[in-house]
Amino acid sequence: METSMTMTIDHALGRKLERFARLSEEDHRALRRLREAPLREVEPRADLIAEGDEPAVVRLSESGWACRYKHLPNGRRQIVGLFVPGDFCDLNVYILRHLDHSIGAISKVRYYALPPHMIEELVHDRPRIGKALLWNELVQASIQREWLLTLGQRNARERLANLFVEMFHRVRSIGLAGDGKFEFPLTQTDLADTTGMTPVHTNRTIQELRQEGLIDMDRRHLGICDLAALSRLAMFNAGYLHLDREGETLDAAN
Amino acid sequence: METSMTMTIDHALGRKLERFARLSEEDHRALRRLREAPLREVEPRADLIAEGDEPAVVRLSESGWACRYKHLPNGRRQIVGLFVPGDFCDLNVYILRHLDHSIGAISKVRYYALPPHMIEELVHDRPRIGKALLWNELVQASIQREWLLTLGQRNARERLANLFVEMFHRVRSIGLAGDGKFEFPLTQTDLADTTGMTPVHTNRTIQELRQEGLIDMDRRHLGICDLAALSRLAMFNAGYLHLDREGETLDAAN
DNA sequence: CGTTAGATTGAGCGCTATCAATTTTTGTGG
DNA sequence: CCACAAAAATTGATAGCGCTCAATCTAACG
Structure with missing residues (x-):
């Protein structure tokens, strides 16, 4: 923060x-x-x-x-x-x-x-x-393109999970989420507008993820409690972020 | 053809x-x-x-x-x-x-x-x-970006309508749809995979649009019967296709 | 300590998915 | 040109995920 x-x-x-x-x-x-x-x-x-x-x-x-x-x-x-x-x-x-x-x-x-x-x-x-x-x-x-895949084919839980994992990787890559917890200023309405769902359903889905011990979201901050499980749920494939540098290899967390 | x-x-x-x-x-x-x-x-x-x-x-x-x-x-x-x-x-x-x-x-x-x-x-x-x-x-x-808007916020009829109008413009811009009817080789399953719906629902929605006299789809060909009504239904905004040339103006069909 | 934005909860509905079958079209070989 | 096989389109019935409406609760802020 x-x-x-x-x-x-x-x-x-x-x-x-x-x-x-x-x-x-x-x-x-x-x-x-x-x-x-x-x-x-x-x-x-x-x-x-x-x-x-x-x-x-x-x-x-x-x-x-x-x-x-x-x-x-x-x-x-x-x-x-x-x-x-x-x-x-x-x-x-x-x-x-x-x-x-x-x-x-x-x-x-x-x-x-x-x-x-x-x-x-x-x-x-x-x-x-x-x-x-x-x-x-x-x-x-x-x-x-991955967002299109998300909106077209992922359900509510998968949409949120994928977004959380993606933003975790993106924020971490600029050095702002080393410990798995980071600033995440989207309101639930913003999240709804991102995932193509209603705020109400967004709220309920977040609660599910929270209760399952996957995330910890509060006061504009997001904690990734179980990256592996969250990535699995999201069917997250790190490839689309192209996080690996030219000439190097990265064992995708996928 | x-x-x-x-x-x-x-x-x-x-x-x-x-x-x-x-x-x-x-x-x-x-x-x-x-x-x-x-x-x-x-x-x-x-x-x-x-x-x-x-x-x-x-x-x-x-x-x-x-x-x-x-x-x-x-x-x-x-x-x-x-x-x-x-x-x-x-x-x-x-x-x-x-x-x-x-x-x-x-x-x-x-x-x-x-x-x-x-x-x-x-x-x-x-x-x-x-x-x-x-x-x-x-x-x-x-x-x-417009496709993201479609998948996130448009319903079944609007999704198909928008895709049809978009492809009509794109095909016409290369000179292959002057008369409003053009080759459209997507199967209904392809359309389903494009719009993020099931093939069954895609089929039913197409039938609606057909019965309302908006389109005419048959044998890998699509006819735009009522461009104005279809564009209205789709909330189509020609702006995103940037069809107008630099320095010229185009009165958007929207 | 109001005021307000945001989060949460509840109830009921409907759009779209799912499953399964049938019909039609397309393509191919006889 | 017809028969057959495969792909595509169509139809029917049922279920469910996510939406809608509306209220309540909580947190942020001056």
Whole structure:
């Protein structure tokens, strides 16, 4: 919890990109220079950018959780992506003229508003970073595919279990969940909008998982009590997160 | 139907990319040169590439329909993407070492197996094509987000309606559905795996849409009888397909 | 210590799943 | 061109997972 407040960009982003390519000291210096961009802050529940806006900057999350979401005319909302520190909210989206979705803050979010040219120069000057960024985008796409699998084929318990295990891995990979317990600021309504269920059923399912000793969720914090059992229940397959670095092997917890 | 057989790469891909950037005659020549790559053919139901494989080539569909799908250990299958002629099945995926999903042929598929260097050179030599390709990828990601919205928040009728309208637009954009009727080779089981429903319920829902005069589906062909009503039912918002070209405006059929 | 957002509980319903059979279409060989 | 086999579509009956509505309880906050 307090660790999340000390998380800075070079930690989260650098650590994450290190997963994809070994970066030189010069690469890391270039990444740290991103911190020269203006740092903005949005309150929980506020939007970083709304559907229809013309995206003008690239947002690099520095602290806090955010989500990508879409609305239906009938008011229903679906969260289609989650961002933790070190994630780019819209690395490429600025290329499309109109955003087809919104990005909202879940907890208080601080992010760097990077002018597109800054990214373009970074990619041009430091090709290895460019490759890592592409890699990172491909992993995001992979996560989206797994979410489709979840919404289409997993039941309530499996949906929540899979989300919990995924976020555990993602948060741990930036160094914020070493002990299996971490900040998890989604409300049960947010969870419902993520898993395509109702808040009521989300609540009941969480209670089940809790009573079975799989998780421990309270006050915006999630504890993974039994990772193996939870992963089994979720039919979690670590492959889609592509956590292994190029050239290395990782025995999937699956 | 017979028109689909005469569809060649420069038509489908060129036409599609034209939506994103005005291409020069030289650009089009470069695109046509992609046809020098080996043309492969796979039978319906066969895989172009399976989960776990190391993708070595980029597949550019020339004719036929294919799908991207994932499996759960319990046997359930989710189709997470559809490909029509002119679509790249895996423009960038070859960068990740292991494919986290499979790509299967729905109808007989012919595709160009492009060595990665061919794409890299194309992007390098013809930056405008490179931009159009990036654009194309972003649209694919946008479609995935809409599918998440569908699976999370739309009911059975809305799911099918949205898929039908989307595919109508996509097929029409490559010139294969001018009259509102087009080849649609998904079986009802495929549709079920796409919409996250059972084949039985898919069947019953299709019958409803048929009886209400919205669609006409028979023998691997889909007719859109009432686009306006179908779009309304689906709460279809054309924006996510980004069909409008840079600098132009399109009054969304929505 | 109100005020309010979020979490929890209860009851009843309905959309979609499941199981199982039958009919129709498609494809193939005689 | 017909007969047969296999795939796909269709129908019927029943069950259940998750939704809806509505109330209550709890925690966060000024």
